[in-house]
Amino acid sequence: MHYPWWHVPHLTAPMLIAAISVVHVLVSHYAVGGGLFLVVEAGYAYRRQNRPYLDYLKRHARFFVLLTVVFGAVTGVGIWWTIGLASPLATQVLIRTFVFGWAIEWVFFIVEITAAFIFYYYWGRLSEKTHLKIGWIYALSAWISLVLITGITAFMLNPGGWREGDGFWAAFFNPQFIPQTISRTGGALLLSSLYVYLHASLTIRDSAMRDLIARRSARPALLGAIMVTVGGIAWYTFLPELAQAVLVRAAALNVLMGLIFALTVAVFVLLYLGPYRNPGWLSPGFALTLFLFGLAAFSAGEFVREAVRKPYIIYGLVLGNQVLKDEVYGTEDAPGLRQTGYLEGGIWTKKFVEEHYPDAVTDGQIDEKRLLQLPPRDRIALGEVLFQYHCNNCHAIRQGYSAVGPLVRGRSPEMIRSVMEHLHEAHFFMPPWAGTPEEAELVTEFLTDIAPPRPAGMFPETALAETN
Amino acid sequence: MDPIDPSTLPALPAPFWFVQFFKVLGFTLHMVPMNLWYAGLVVAMVLHLRGSDQARRFSARLMTQMPVIIALGINFGIVPLLFVQLAYYRAFYPATILMAWPWLAIIGLLIPAYYRVYIYAFALRAEGDRIRPLKRAAGWCAAVCFIAIGFLFANGWSLMGYPEAWKGLWLSHSTGGAARGTALNLADPSLWPRWLLMFGLALTTSAVWLRIDAAWFADKEDSHYKQWAAGSALKLYTLGMIWFAAAGAWYIFGTDLHTTLLEGWLLGLTAVTALAPGLPWLLLWIGRTQESSRTTAALIGLAQSGVLGANAISRQVVQNLNLRGFLDVAAQPVDVQWSPLIAFLALFLVGLGVIGWMIAQVMQSPAIAREESGA
Numbered sequence: 001m002h003y004p005w006w007h008v009p010h011l012t013a014p015m016l017i018a019a020i021s022v023v024h025v026l027v028s029h030y031a032v033g034g035g036l037f038l039v040v041e042a043g044y045a046y047r048r049q050n051r052p053y054l055d056y057l058k059r060h061a062r063f064f065v066l067l068t069v070v071f072g073a074v075t076g077v078g079i080w081w082t083i084g085l086a087s088p089l090a091t092q093v094l095i096r097t098f099v100f101g102w103a104i105e106w107v108f109f110i111v112e113i114t115a116a117f118i119f120y121y122y123w124g125r126l127s128e129k130t131h132l133k134i135g136w137i138y139a140l141s142a143w144i145s146l147v148l149i150t151g152i153t154a155f156m157l158n159p160g161g162w163r164e165g166d167g168f169w170a171a172f173f174n175p176q177f178i179p180q181t182i183s184r185t186g187g188a189l190l191l192s193s194l195y196v197y198l199h200a201s202l203t204i205r206d207s208a209m210r211d212l213i214a215r216r217s218a219r220p221a222l223l224g225a226i227m228v229t230v231g232g233i234a235w236y237t238f239l240p241e242l243a244q245a246v247l248v249r250a251a252a253l254n255v256l257m258g259l260i261f262a263l264t265v266a267v268f269v270l271l272y273l274g275p276y277r278n279p280g281w282l283s284p285g286f287a288l289t290l291f292l293f294g295l296a297a298f299s300a301g302e303f304v305r306e307a308v309r310k311p312y313i314i315y316g317l318v319l320g321n322q323v324l325k326d327e328v329y330g331t332e333d334a335p336g337l338r339q340t341g342y343l344e345g346g347i348w349t350k351k352f353v354e355e356h357y358p359d360a361v362t363d364g365q366i367d368e369k370r371l372l373q374l375p376p377r378d379r380i381a382l383g384e385v386l387f388q389y390h391c392n393n394c395h396a397i398r399q400g401y402s403a404v405g406p407l408v409r410g411r412s413p414e415m416i417r418s419v420m421e422h423l424h425e426a427h428f429f430m431p432p433w434a435g436t437p438e439e440a441e442l443v444t445e446f447l448t449d450i451a452p453p454r455p456a457g458m459f460p461e462t463a464l465a466e467t468n
Numbered sequence: 469m470d471p472i473d474p475s476t477l478p479a480l481p482a483p484f485w486f487v488q489f490f491k492v493l494g495f496t497l498h499m500v501p502m503n504l505w506y507a508g509l510v511v512a513m514v515l516h517l518r519g520s521d522q523a524r525r526f527s528a529r530l531m532t533q534m535p536v537i538i539a540l541g542i543n544f545g546i547v548p549l550l551f552v553q554l555a556y557y558r559a560f561y562p563a564t565i566l567m568a569w570p571w572l573a574i575i576g577l578l579i580p581a582y583y584r585v586y587i588y589a590f591a592l593r594a595e596g597d598r599i600r601p602l603k604r605a606a607g608w609c610a611a612v613c614f615i616a617i618g619f620l621f622a623n624g625w626s627l628m629g630y631p632e633a634w635k636g637l638w639l640s641h642s643t644g645g646a647a648r649g650t651a652l653n654l655a656d657p658s659l660w661p662r663w664l665l666m667f668g669l670a671l672t673t674s675a676v677w678l679r680i681d682a683a684w685f686a687d688k689e690d691s692h693y694k695q696w697a698a699g700s701a702l703k704l705y706t707l708g709m710i711w712f713a714a715a716g717a718w719y720i721f722g723t724d725l726h727t728t729l730l731e732g733w734l735l736g737l738t739a740v741t742a743l744a745p746g747l748p749w750l751l752l753w754i755g756r757t758q759e760s761s762r763t764t765a766a767l768i769g770l771a772q773s774g775v776l777g778a779n780a781i782s783r784q785v786v787q788n789l790n791l792r793g794f795l796d797v798a799a800q801p802v803d804v805q806w807s808p809l810i811a812f813l814a815l816f817l818v819g820l821g822v823i824g825w826m827i828a829q830v831m832q833s834p835a836i837a838r839e840e841s842g843a
Contacts (some may be wrong), residue, residue: 003561004638006568007646016572069539070582078540078575084553085568085649088561096478096555100808103490103548107812107819110543114823117536118830125833134826164478168808351635352645384644392646412767 001322001346003088005389010400013086014320014398018306020078022299023189026191027072029184029298032142033192033224034064035112038119039135041216045322046128052209054439056200057358061120069116083365089322090156090313097171099154105148112141146188147181154180156314157305179234187298190267193221194287194294197275201287214279218271225268232260232301240315243308246429256300263297310394311424311431319431320393328434342370342386342435352385368438376445383446384441400451408451410458417444475560479803480555486809487555488784494547496773496780497670501541503776504677505534506618507670509585509611511704513590516604522696525689526678531607532584533681542578549693556628556787558795566637567620568649575619583611615667622663625815627653629790668715669779671708672745674771675701679752694759702752702763709745716742728789744775 006013039059045053083091114427115138119131126134154176155162162171190269200213236244247253268276270290274281311320319325323337326344330336343349344366353366357378360370387397387404408416420440424432433440480487508530516527552560565572584606593604599607627633630653637651653659682689682697720726720738729738746750755764791797 004565004642004647004650005645006565007643013568066583066586070586071579073539074544074575074579074582077546077578078572080546080549081572081575084561085565085572088557088565088840091559092553092561093478095550095557096481099550099554100805101479102811103547103812104815106543106546106550107815109546110540111819111822113539113543114826117539118826122830122833126829130829134829137822137826165803168481168805226831315560348638349645351638355635355639385646388644388646 001089001342001349001389004348005322006085007388007391007392008086010396010403012392012394012401013082015401017082017086018303020075020082021306022302024072024079025302026295026298027067028076028146029188029191030064030195031068031072031112032139032146032185033188033190033220034068034195034271035116035135035139035142036189036344037192037196037217037220038064039132039139042135043132044216046132048441052206053212056204056209058120058123059203060196060199061123063342065116069113073113087318087322088314089324090318093314093318094152094156098155100168101148101152105145105343108141108145108148111438112138112145115141143185143188147182150180150184151177155242156181156311158238159315159317174233175238177240178189179231181231183228183231183235186224186231187301189220189224190228191224191298193217193271193275193292194267194291195225197282197287198284198291201282201284210282211279214275214282218274218279221271222268222276225264225271229264235305239308242428244317246308246310247304249429250307253304256304256382258305260297260300260397263293263300267293267297310429319434321390321431321434322393322429328432337434338432338436341366342390342439343368343371343382346389346433349385349389349411353382356381357457363454372438372441379442380446380449383442383444383449386435386443387446390434390443404447405450405452408447410454411449411451413444417441418448420444420447471539475784479801480807481803481805483802484555484798484800487551491548491551491555492777492780492784494544494551494778495783498541498544498548498587499776499780500673500773501537501544503540503666503670503673504537505532505585505614507708508537508674508677509534509607509614511602511671511674513607513611514608520696522693523700525693526681526697526700529681529686530674530677531585532589532592535582535589538582538585555800556791559628559631559791562631562634564624564632565649566641566647566651567623567627567653568647570620570650570652571624572649574617577613577617577620581610581617584613585612603677609729614830618666619663622659622666623653625787626656626659626662627651629787630656630658631794632792640831645723646827658719658723658725661715661722664715665712665719668708668711668713671711671774672705672748672775675704675708675752676748676768679760680765682767683762691759695757698752698758698760699756702749702756705745705749705752709749709826712745713742725786725789729786734785735776737782737785739780744778747771748775769787 008016036055042054042057044050075337115134118126119134119138122134123131149358151174155171155174157180158174158176159171160175162174196213196217200210203292204210204213236247241245247257267290270286274286274290278286286349312318312325313320313322317325319328328336329338337345343353350366353371354361357371357374360367360374362370372379374382391404394402395407398405411419417440419426420443421433421437423430435443512527512530512534515523515808516531519527534814563702588599588605588607589609591599592608595603632796633653633656637653638647641648641651678697679701682694682701688695728734747766749765753772755768760768787795
């Protein structure tokens with residue numbers, strides 16, 4: 001509304017954020033836990049002068065740098081790219097609130113990268129003590145980066161009682177901060193062990209060395225699994241009531257939560273029975289299974305974390321359709337979009353009307369009554385504009401992610417109109433309708449136009465059935 | 469297009485001058501490594517193909533260093549990206565959304581380009597100068613990708629400063645009033661010279677790096693190499709400077725920028741920006757026949773930092789000028805977040821100290837390690 005909406009066919013633009021974010025966190029958590037693994041294990045190997053283990057750790061450090069510094073760092077930038085494109089209003093509100101959080105994170109990021117390169121490239125060229133110090137600088141910087149980003153993303157889910165003017169720290173130390181920091185730290189420990197197992201099982205022939213790695217990385221992995229569980233329970237406890245209701249209500253999220261629970265238990269049991277009790281089990285197949293289970297649980301967890309925010313992007317502040325919450329109903333000083341109209345309130349939607357239907361604009365204002373007098377094709381076209389800016393954030397059109405065509409299939413125009421005008425009452429996880437009744441009529445005509453015909457075998461419409 | 473009402477948004481958390489300062493500083497820092505991958509990669513590939521022994525040696529050195537250079541460049545790029553979104557969001561978001569797919573393609577090009585640089589760098593270590601054709605091709609692909617990325621960035625930044633074009637691009641690249649994200653700012657007369665201007669500047673930075681690397685990091689190289697480096701840096705800088713001058717003249721006189729940039733105090737800034745490359749060139753010319761000392765090389769590097777800094781300031785001024793008819797970026801309400809700001813500045817200094825300490829440890833390590841790491 002404030003910005004041009006980016007239409008991504010079938011997928012919807014915000015799903016690009018989800019796709020890149022999920023891929024990124026799978027690497028960024030390894031960037032945190034893997035750094036800890038490398039420095040702790042290098043210290044252990046130095047103390048015991050275990051040269052073969054040091055050789056392996058150096059090889060692992062190369063893999064680590066290639067994955068985290070290239071793919072991890074660039075996908076992190078990729079998240080910046082996509083949130084700006086798909087959620088510009090939410091991004092600017094976050095940046096205005098947390099710019100110094102991100103700036104501080106940047107400082108730690110550059111320390112992190114410098115330390116990572118020196119730790120790897122100068123392996124064997126620095127004194128053991130200095131090498132380990134640099135490893136610890138990396139590990140600490142990476143963890144602090146995690147904490148800083150967690151404070152910001154946790155704010156999106158539950159800002160608590162924060163209101164504009166409460167400042168940075170009140171926003172940062174929100175109710176979700178500690179739960180998510182615990183679970184993400186645990187996730188970093190757990191995931192890094194799974195990466196290590198996979199890498200070691202594929203690259204090490206010496207079974208004694210594999211056993212050593214399996215045994216030594218099992219405890220941090222089990223600790224990580226416990227932290228993920230504890231953090232997850234706290235995460236649920238400190239969810240806003242609406243988010244808890246969304247989690248219970250959405251069937252897909254129910255399935256994903258069940259999947260996360262089952263996979264976490266499976267990973268825990270496999271870790272305990274395998275690397276912890278029977279290190280010799282660490283074959284490539286076993287490690288790959290653990291790795292895939294871990295990845296699946298993590299990805300599902302990230303998806304659920306994003307999904308429960310509905311209908312908000314930033315809880316209580318920015319709605320999914322790029323509108324500030326206060327803009328919908330207005331304030332004492334300014335009328336809301338429900339009074340002025342969604343088309344009138346948006347820069348780009350208004351420009352669309354001015355450009356294509358100048359007769360519907362009187363004294364610089366859109367005359368909504370005139371819109372309803374336009375020919376049917378034009379009303380449908382305007383309905384599509386409203387759909388794009390109000391609904392395409394979560395719904396594809398005819399086919400794709402939560403496509404609206406199949407959703408309204410078989411519904412009469414009256415039913416669609418009624419749902420449109422009472423969106424958040426019909427479905428509590430939907431944003432409120434942010435337009436006028438005339439605009440709801442335009443969207444209804446568009447949805448009716450794109451809805452597939454009633455499928456054979458479906459009960460006929462009530463009115464039709466009663467006349468027969 | 470009308471800007472959105474700023475009263476609905478939180479106030480700027482820092483004074484506007486602070487935002488601009490870090491935006492310009494961050495961009496200047498970003499330009500140093502970015503210039504090396506933008507033009508330096510192509511130079512390295514050409515020198516490997518057609519250069520003398522010393523030229524091929526420099527090519528190998530630069531490509532071995534390139535993974536670290538790219539990492540630093542990406543990292544430094546975060547600062548201007550953060551601050552541009554903080555203060556210039558009303559122009560930045562519409563422009564990038566209109567060209568969303570090409571803009572997103574930057575990430576899609578960057579990841580494989582970066583890995584290709586690694587493939588080339590590892591091949592250099594494993595196979596020496598006789599890299600296999602497929603791995604050489606990886607280097608060329610990376611060079612092309614980075615030039616394409618530069619073109620896409622030039623599109624994004626020029627479109628951001630060209631709001632007059634938004635409506636037309638939006639209407640011709642939209643579905644149901646929503647942007648398809650397929651537009652490019654090709655009709656903007658400033659696009660091509662802007663893109664080429666940066667390439668010229670990048671050639672000069674690459675030339676300066678050739679000199680700095682020879683003086684500071686090439687302990688294993690003989691005096692022939694260092695003398696070649698001194699002479700070649702001057703030649704490369706001269707080429708870059710001519711390119712920069714030609715593209716700069718096109719940029720100013722081929723657009724309506726000359727009406728503002730050549731008047732009043734802006735004339736002084738424009739003159740400094742245009743003439744600044746003369747100082748590093750002069751220093752390179754003076755030392756063209758001798759192995760440069762570390763001090764001379766550092767002075768040349770400092771002078772080139774000034775060239776980049778002047779360029780960054782001029783770009784900022786032009787951006788503000790382009791936008792002034794549409795929004796007054798300096799007129800935003802400000803409510804300074806003092807404690808986070810102080811925490812940032814304090815940690816910034818601590819971070820610099822920690823990095824300084826780590827680099828000091830590296831400099832005390834045996835020279836062979838520094839050579840192999842590319843530092």
